[in-house]
Amino acid sequence: MKLAIGNSRDFWSGVMFAAAGSLFTGIAVTYKLGTAARMGPGYFPFYLGLLLTVLGIAIAVVSLKGEGPSGDTFHWAPLFWVLASIALFGVMLKLTGVLFAGMALVIGSSLGSGEFKLREVLWLALGLTVFCAAVFVGGLKLPIPMCPGFEAFEQFRLCRI
Amino acid sequence: MELFGNLGLGFSVALAGTNILYCLVGVILGTLIGVLPGIGPVATIAMLLPATFVLPPVSALIMLAGIYYGAQYGGSTTAILVNLPGEVSSVVTCLDGYQMARQGNAGKALAIAALGSFFAGSVATFLIAAFAPPLAELALKFGPADYFSLMVLGLIAAVVLAHGSLIKAVAMIVLGLLIGLIGTDVNSGVARYTFGMPELIDGVGIGPIAMGVFGFGEIIRNLDAGGTKREIFTRRVTGLMPTWSDVKQATPAIIRGTMLGSFLGILPGGGPVLGSFSAYTLEKKLSKDPSRFGKGAIEGVAAPESANNAAAQTSFIPLLTLGIPSNPVMALMIGAMIIHGIQPGPQIMTANPELFWGMIASMWVGNLLLVVLNLPMIGIWVKLLTVPYRFLYPAILIFCCIGVYSISNAWMDVLLAAGFGFVGYLFGKLDCEAAPLLLGFVLGPMMEENLRRALLLSRGDPAVFVTRPISATLLVLSVALVAIVLAPAVRRKREEAFVEES
Numbered sequence: 001m002k003l004a005i006g007n008s009r010d011f012w013s014g015v016m017f018a019a020a021g022s023l024f025t026g027i028a029v030t031y032k033l034g035t036a037a038r039m040g041p042g043y044f045p046f047y048l049g050l051l052l053t054v055l056g057i058a059i060a061v062v063s064l065k066g067e068g069p070s071g072d073t074f075h076w077a078p079l080f081w082v083l084a085s086i087a088l089f090g091v092m093l094k095l096t097g098v099l100f101a102g103m104a105l106v107i108g109s110s111l112g113s114g115e116f117k118l119r120e121v122l123w124l125a126l127g128l129t130v131f132c133a134a135v136f137v138g139g140l141k142l143p144i145p146m147c148p149g150f151e152a153f154e155q156f157r158l159c160r161i
Numbered sequence: 162m163e164l165f166g167n168l169g170l171g172f173s174v175a176l177a178g179t180n181i182l183y184c185l186v187g188v189i190l191g192t193l194i195g196v197l198p199g200i201g202p203v204a205t206i207a208m209l210l211p212a213t214f215v216l217p218p219v220s221a222l223i224m225l226a227g228i229y230y231g232a233q234y235g236g237s238t239t240a241i242l243v244n245l246p247g248e249v250s251s252v253v254t255c256l257d258g259y260q261m262a263r264q265g266n267a268g269k270a271l272a273i274a275a276l277g278s279f280f281a282g283s284v285a286t287f288l289i290a291a292f293a294p295p296l297a298e299l300a301l302k303f304g305p306a307d308y309f310s311l312m313v314l315g316l317i318a319a320v321v322l323a324h325g326s327l328i329k330a331v332a333m334i335v336l337g338l339l340i341g342l343i344g345t346d347v348n349s350g351v352a353r354y355t356f357g358m359p360e361l362i363d364g365v366g367i368g369p370i371a372m373g374v375f376g377f378g379e380i381i382r383n384l385d386a387g388g389t390k391r392e393i394f395t396r397r398v399t400g401l402m403p404t405w406s407d408v409k410q411a412t413p414a415i416i417r418g419t420m421l422g423s424f425l426g427i428l429p430g431g432g433p434v435l436g437s438f439s440a441y442t443l444e445k446k447l448s449k450d451p452s453r454f455g456k457g458a459i460e461g462v463a464a465p466e467s468a469n470n471a472a473a474q475t476s477f478i479p480l481l482t483l484g485i486p487s488n489p490v491m492a493l494m495i496g497a498m499i500i501h502g503i504q505p506g507p508q509i510m511t512a513n514p515e516l517f518w519g520m521i522a523s524m525w526v527g528n529l530l531l532v533v534l535n536l537p538m539i540g541i542w543v544k545l546l547t548v549p550y551r552f553l554y555p556a557i558l559i560f561c562c563i564g565v566y567s568i569s570n571a572w573m574d575v576l577l578a579a580g581f582g583f584v585g586y587l588f589g590k591l592d593c594e595a596a597p598l599l600l601g602f603v604l605g606p607m608m609e610e611n612l613r614r615a616l617l618l619s620r621g622d623p624a625v626f627v628t629r630p631i632s633a634t635l636l637v638l639s640v641a642l643v644a645i646v647l648a649p650a651v652r653r654k655r656e657e658a659f660v661e662e663s
Contacts, residue, residue, distance in 0.1 A: 010326070013591040017332040024339045024354070031351055037621030041346035041353055044609040048339050055332040062328075075385035079586060082381050082558070083579045089562050090575030098563070105562060106555040112384055113551040124552055128559050140212050142567045 014060025021052030081112030097147040098137055102129035167518050168290055174519030175526050180220050187224035188527045191231020192535060195238070196542045198245050198383075200557050202232040203599075204376035206493045207368045208564030210500065218501035219516050223523040225497055229490050230282065230473045230524065233433055234531050237274040237466050238542050241267060250433035250469040253441040257454060257461030264457050269403045271539060273411050273459055274466040275532050276403075281419040281467035282528030285474035288423055289481070289521050293510065296482040300507035303483075305614035306625045310635040312608050315485055317639045318428050319597045321646050330597045333588075337598035340365060341605020348613065360573035367496045368568040369578040370602060371489065374595045376561045377578065378585020380554050407459055414444050414460035415467045422468030426475030432488040436472030437465035474524055481517060482507055485604070489596050492603040 024045050034040030085108030092101035106125035110116055136142045174180060194205045206225050213221035236248030241258035254274065261270040303311070320330040343354040344364025355361035403411070421443060422436035444464045445454045454461050476487045477494075484506030486492040498505045503513060510517045565578045588595050619625035627633045 009590070009592045010329070013329055013332075013593050016587070016591065017336065020336055020339070027354060031346075031353060032349070035621060036616050036623070037619075038617065039348075039609075039613050041349045041351040044612065045339060045342050045353065048335055048342075052332060052335040052339065055328060055335065059326075059328055059332065074590065075381075078381050078384035079583070082377065082384070083582050086377065086558065086562055086579040086582065087576050089559075090566070090572045090579070093566060093575070094572055102559055102563075105559055109555050109558050110551065112381075113554070114384075115551055124555060128556055132559055132563055136212070136563050136567070140215065142211060142563070143570055144563065144567065 008063075010063030011060050014056045014058070014063060016056070017059060018053050018056030021049045021054075021056055023049070025049030025053065077114070078112035082109050085109040085111075094145060095148065097145040098133050099129055099147060102132055164290060167294075167514070168522060170515060171290075171518030171520075171522030172526075174219060174515050175223065175523035180223055180519065180523065181526060183216065183220040183224040184227050184523050184527045185530055187227020188231035188234075188531050189534065190224075191228035191233075192235035192238075192531065192538075192542070193545070194228070195232035195235020195248050196545060197235075197553065198239060200379075201248060201375060202229045203371050203489050203493065204379075204557075204561060205232075206490060206497070207371040207376070207568075208561050210368060210493070210497055211564060211567035213497065214500070218498075218503055218513075219519050221501060222494070222497060222516065222520050223527075225494060226477070226520060226524060227527045230470060230527060231531060233466075233470045233473045234275065234278055234535055235542070236469075237278070237462075238271065238535075238539060239546065241270045241274065241462070242539075242543060243546055248433075250437045250473075251466070252434075253437050253465045254462055256441070257456070257458050260455065260457035261459070261462065266457065269407060269459070270462050272403050272536065273407065273463050275535050277411065277415040277418065277463045277467035278470040279528050279532045280415055281422060281471035282474060282531075283525060284419050285423050285426070285471045286521060286525040286528070288475055289478055289524070290518075292427075293478055293482050293517075293521075296478065297507040297510050300483050303507075303631060304629065305611040305618065306629050307631040307635065309608060309611040309615055310626055310632040310639070311483065311485060312604050312611070314635045314639045314642075315479075315487065316597070316600065316604065317642050318487075319600050321642055325592050325594055327646065329593050333593055333595070333597040334601040337601025337603075338605040338608065340370070340598075341602040342609065347606075347610070358573075360571060364606075365577060365602075366568055366574055367493060367599075367603065368565050369574045370581050371493060371599060372561050372565045373578040373581025373583075374585035374588065374598070375489070376557070377582030378589060378595075380557060381582065381586045382589045383550065384554070403459075411459050411463040414464040417443060417447075418464035418467035419471045422471030423475045425468075426472030426487075427478050428487065432476050432490075433469035433472045436468035440464040440468035470528075477520075477524075480505060481509060481520075484509075485607075486600065489599040492599055495603060 026049075028042040028046035028049055031042030031045075032040030033042045033046055036043075085105045088108060089101045089105040092104055103125045106128050107121055110121045110124070133146060137144050137146050175184065190205065190209075191202065194200050194202065205228055209225065209228070213224065216224070232248055233250060236246060236251035237254050237258065240246050240251040240254040241262050244255050244259035246252040246255055258270045258274070261267065316334050320327055320334065341364070343361060345352050345362055352362050418436075418440040421440050422433075425436045425439060426432060441461060441464060444458075444460045445451050448454065448458070448460065476491055479485050479487045480491045480494055484495070484504070486495050495505050503509065503516065561578075562575055566572065566575050568574065585595060588598075615625055616623070625632070626636060
């Protein structure tokens with residue numbers, strides 16, 4: 001994704017701030033605004049959002065004539081693999097326990113490095129997951145499930161930590 | 162001599178069996194993550210917060226503080242041996258430290274960095290002990306309007322010290338303030354910006370934000386920079402002991418660095434990064450032969466390393482006396498205190514004296530441990546740096562994910578962190594510095610609360626901010642800061658400083 005408007009980094013950050021500001025202000029009007037002496041829940045966010053919008057527009061406008069650094073390329077592959085595996089870990093953790101979720105996270109995120117070697121990654125996943133399970137669940141007793149919550153797994157001693 | 166009595170109490174706490182152990186764990190972990198580029202104290206402390214639930218509050222805070230100043234030591238090792246800053250605050254150490262290493266003086270550079278840091282740490286510990294009590298007393302006189310103005314000053318200072326464009330830093334702060342408002346409004350009970358999700362009723366946790374923006378975003382950025390090639394000094398590091406003439410050359414630099422760093426650390430918004438940058442610039446200005454800098458000048462290592470360590474420690478002063486964080490790590494420390502049921506602010510000193518003085522004394526103990534441990538352990542750190550990044554980052558990810566989940570046992574937090582990871586990556590691509598955002602995030606609810614109270618007391622009259630002497634002074638300082646930064650001469654200098662050294 002190449003961006004090419006003026007100083008595009010500044011331009012797009014301006015757009016981002018303005019959009020976020022308008023969103024916050026837009027929602028704030030649905031709350032009670034109140035007065036300065038008796039502020040409602042919408043008062044502070046309403047004005048902050050307005051301020052952010054103005055700042056964003058200013059940044060974008062100034063950038064149009066500037067000659068700063070141009071936009072940088074987005075690398076979608078590492079972005080996708082890392083974030084998707086984190087999200088997957090979040091969803092899996094309660095359902096399948098740390099052993100499976102951890103393996104999925106390590107293997108999935110490794111796909112983003114561009115130098116994926118299956119054997120290496122499998123060993124890494126196994127080692128890291130067992131280490132984390134031992135230290136955090138076994139040792140520090142954080143309330144994280146070890147194994148999937150199915151009955152079939154409850155016969156394993158390991159799962160009853 | 163109340164000071165010595167207090168320090169005595171502190172040392173009795175810090176030297177108690179388990180506390181010294183946690184201090185040791187903290188400084189070793191800190192050094193470890195300081196050595197490794199791509200993971201900093203913010204992500205590490207956020208990651209370890211849940212693991213400290215089981216500890217008594219004093220031990221937990223001693224350990225977390227150890228991670229922070231330990232990281233300043235570790236960062237210098239990487240800078241000197243690999244020419245990569247392990248931490249942002251050691252960027253300038255690369256310039257002369259690496260050159261010294263290339264000339265065969267790696268040992269000397271490491272030793273001077275460690276000794277300078279130790280000296281700075283000791284002075285800073287003493288400064289905290291001496292200045293925190295009177296400041297806390299002053300803080301008790303603060304009303305809501307004064308607190309609000311103080312936060313304004315802190316946020317403005319954070320903007321001034323941000324690297325890039327000023328206006329973008331202001332926008333990042335405002336965005337942070339707004340994100341901080343997500344969740345239930347304490348006064349009316351209205352759930353704001355939750356989009357109907359019950360998980361957001363208590364607001365966005367600091368864990369997901371810190372981890373997402375500083376941890377995940379950073380990892381993805383490192384990955385798209387490609388496998389960074391590192392030239393590592395695998396030759397044995399020898400000649401640790403600096404000669405007498407080295408010491409004579411470095412001592413004034415260490416003292417100046419310590420002073421400058423201590424002062425900049427106290428400023429809200431200041432911290433190690435600014436300390437090391439300014440100390441380096443100062444040495445270069447004062448030197449009879451500035452051309453030696455960048456070619457292995459020992460002062461170029463001694464001054465910034467002392468400054469960043471001093472600043473890392475004095476930045477605890479605003480946290481412990483006013484309850485206001487001066488940088489993202491301190492914001493996390495506030496989180497840690499609240500988790501352990503301690504309300505940060507001026508009353509800590511009287512309500513929890515053993516915690517307050519124990520933490521301060523532990524900083525000196527920790528610095529001593531660092532000097533003793535660091536020099537012999539350099540071999541291990543060097544070996545660690547040869548681990549390829551493709552093995553390192555999945556490890557960091559899994560620790561972070563477990564950490565972020567365990568803060569409140571919420572899988573939603575892991576998804577939120579992933580979302581903030583995207584935002585963090587985007588910020589990096591758009592040259593928006595993330596530190597002001599995190600500060601704004603922490604201060605958001607406090608600012609709203611104090612603004613509300615101040616205006617409620619004054620019946621809506623905004624003049625209260627200029628008629629109260631403390632508040633007025635703070636606001637004048639803020640305006641002065643802005644004016645100084647916007648002055649054309651300073652502005653050019655500031656831009657030069659950041660361009661030259663980044």
